[in-house]
Amino acid sequence: GESVGLHLPTLSVQEGDNSIINCAYSNSASDYFIWYKQESGKGPQFIIDIRSNMDKRQGQRVTVLLNKTVKHLSLQIAATQPGDSAVYFCAENNGNNAGNMLTFGGGTRLMVKP
Amino acid sequence: KAGVTQTPRYLIKTRGQQVTLSCSPISGHRSVSWYQQTPGQGLQFLFEYFSETQRNKGNFPGRFSGRQFSNSRSEMNVSTLELGDSALYLCASSINTEAFFGQGTRLTVV
Numbered sequence: 764g765e766s767v768g769l770h771l772p773t774l775s776v777q778e779g780d781n782s783i784i785n786c787a788y789s790n791s792a793s794d795y796f797i798w799y800k801q802e803s804g805k806g807p808q809f810i811i812d813i814r815s816n817m818d819k820r821q822g823q824r825v826t827v828l829l830n831k832t833v834k835h836l837s838l839q840i841a842a843t844q845p846g847d848s849a850v851y852f853c854a855e856n857n858g859n860n861a862g863n864m865l866t867f868g869g870g871t872r873l874m875v876k877p
Numbered sequence: 878k879a880g881v882t883q884t885p886r887y888l889i890k891t892r893g894q895q896v897t898l899s900c901s902p903i904s905g906h907r908s909v910s911w912y913q914q915t916p917g918q919g920l921q922f923l924f925e926y927f928s929e930t931q932r933n934k935g936n937f938p939g940r941f942s943g944r945q946f947s948n949s950r951s952e953m954n955v956s957t958l959e960l961g962d963s964a965l966y967l968c969a970s971s972i973n974t975e976a977f978f979g980q981g982t983r984l985t986v987v
Binding site: 795797799804805806807808809812852854856858862863864865866867868869870 | 908910919921922925927932933967971974975976977979980981
């Protein structure tokens with residue numbers, strides 16, 4: 764089946780800098796995308812979502828950008844803090860009958876240097 | 878408001894055995910989904926239950942099954958365990974499209 768493609772690279776940033784994490788997806792019919800943060804020993808934690816009728820959505824210190832033309836998602840974290848260190852996953856919801864069936868990317872490890 | 882609760886947190890089983898994992902969703906959430914997380918395959922969808930019915934199913938063999946009770950609590954069962962079933966099994970509950978995950982059950986098959 765189609766999948767959200769994201770290898771597991773490591774992004775190392777200095778505390779206070781902005782971080783950008785990228786994700787490519789392959790299912791052009793997907794209409795809902797989510798970013799999750801997973802810390803060691805914990806389950807994924809919802810960060811922000813976006814529907815396909817939007818190009819950009821902002822939250823607290825985070826922004827998600829969606830480019831449907833090239834099937835690309837990005838997560839921007841402003842003023843990155845040590846507590847942001849985690850693995851970040853993008854996901855798309857491919858559920859039938861309005862259900863929940865998330866296809867996850869491989870994840871990106873974010874390391875914040877003090 | 879209590880989050881998603883999964884039990885047990887850790888489990889060690891022998892090849893060939895079967896295992897049952899439990900998930901209690903957030904109060905009011907009727908959708909419960911299960912995922913398997915491994916270093917090699919990442920996070921993979923197993924199945925989703927809504928109002929005691931399986932609404933979506935992933936590409937896992939029939940050894941993996943689940944059910945949901947009238948109080949929305951869900952269980953998943955894996956029969957004839959294989960070494961490759963060692964993984965973190967995550968449960969997520971949803972009221973609409975936003976899914977909230979539990980901390981998972983770490984299953985080790987030896």
